[in-house]
Amino acid sequence: MPAASDARELVFVAHSSRASGAEKIMLALAELAVRQGRRVRVVCPDGPLRNLLPAAVGHVAIPELGLAGQRGGQRLRAAAVLVWRWWLAARVLRRVARTGEVRLVVNSTMALPAVALALPRRRSTVWLVHDVVVSRRQLAVARAGRRAVGRAVAVSERAAIPLRALGFDVEVARQGVGWPVDPAPVVEREPLVAGILGVVTEWKGQHVLLAAAAELPELRIEIAGSAHPGDEPYLAALRERAQRADLAGRVRFLGNVDPLPTIRGWDVLVSASVLPEAGPLVVLEAMSVGVPVVATDHGGNATGDTALCVAPDDPIALRDALRRLGRDPALRARLRDGGRDAIAADHDLAVTLPRMLDALLATSDQIEKVRP
Incomplete structure (x- = not known):
């Protein structure tokens, strides 16, 4: 695994205030980076996710950057609002990444356009991919973000496949969970x-x-x-x-x-x-x-x-x-x-999480050195 870069600050970008599986991984990575002595901030909307951030992790607020199940005319209006919010988030991200000592990690697909608007030629941004990008909306968003993303780190091979087809440089870093844990009791329930x-x-x-x-x-x-x-x-x-x-x-x-x-x-x-x-x-x-x-x-x-x-x-x-x-x-x-x-x-988290963080922090030169 390549050594970590010398970026002084790690900044994660999440599109939503909600906390699901992708956000749980991001929070674990943030905690590990803090333990390694790095400065860490999370750029995300105010809400439940912010409340889960470790005390040592900074927060920068942006608007919600997703569509939420609207249909028909409501969805069209929501899409127009979303474009405006991407622009607002881009202004924030431009300030956050003003120095060259920040490693920006996009933790959610719907945040990509904001990063592309903020940093269209800064190809050091890394996309941590938790989605299988196959829908028309996902593909359009991924293409929009391509200008700013230098590398992608996918949580499974299944997630990596469509990104390679889009021309992304992709590394796979598996997810993990806490291990060892006691097994659940075997109970023959009826029903x-x-x-x-x-x-x-x-x-x-x-x-x-x-x-x-x-x-x-x-x-x-x-x-x-x-x-x-x-x-x-x-x-x-x-x-x-x-x-x-x-x-x-x-x-x-x-x-x-x-x-x-x-x-x-x-x-x-x-x-x-x-x-x-x-x-x-x-x-x-x-x-x-x-x-x-x-x-x-x-x-x-x-x-x-x-x-x-x-x-x-x-x-x-x-x-x-x-x-x-x-x-x-x-x-x-x-x-x-x-x-x-x-x-x-x-999938032992004690092994997979450090590997994932190393993959996010690695520079392109370091990745090339370990490739055959």
Whole structure:
């Protein structure tokens, strides 16, 4: 791994005030950089994310830089407002990066245009990629940011593939979770409990899980997480669906939870995202405590060795996988062991986090020196 650069300050840029998996990784990196003696600031909107920043990490406020589920004319108006907010954020970033001793790390795709407006020819900016960039909006935003980004560090090979096609110089630095951890107790529950944890939004596929579970009376469902602004109608639709006769009494909505203790109480974790994901942290968290995983086959953290993988947006395939897992204790045991082995081998946070930080801080010259 190349040595770190001599940049005196590390500045992360996040587009939203919310704290999800990508922001959890950013916060861990910020804490590690502080322990190494670096000055660290986070540029993000005011809100929950700012409140989670370590005491030693500075904060610089910018407007929200995302679209929040608007439709029709509202979405067009929101897009116009977003362009204006990118410009406002660019003014802030220009001041933050005034010296040449700042390493700027863009932690979210939707912040890229603001960086490109602020620093169109400063190619030392690094993009930490948590998304699989395939939608038209994502591709347009990535192309807009290309002028300012010198390198990209992707959290999985799946996330790196489309970026290479766009001409980015990409390095892969795997995600990790805390290890070692005690396994969840093996409890043969009747009915089995299947849980899904994450932002409650349509592309995460909670509705797919409910459709699959409707034909599995032997299964109980727990949905953990909350809706972002603009996604409240989706959450309401899920609640209405859960009250129908084929699901009534079998679905619980938990809201925001502490992930690991919640996952420990499940027999299976479901990752049902309809759109590609680079690698949900919740999948790694479930694997770390030996909870079997059923996940859509997007090529992220879930593979055939560590999870049952199914086609996205396919309730029948998800139903069949859950039924098979429920009826096969040996399969559940194999997935428990395989998941924990994979975490120990490839996703130990004590190993992956320093490697990711080194990748973000490395200069282009240092990267070239270690390439064959």
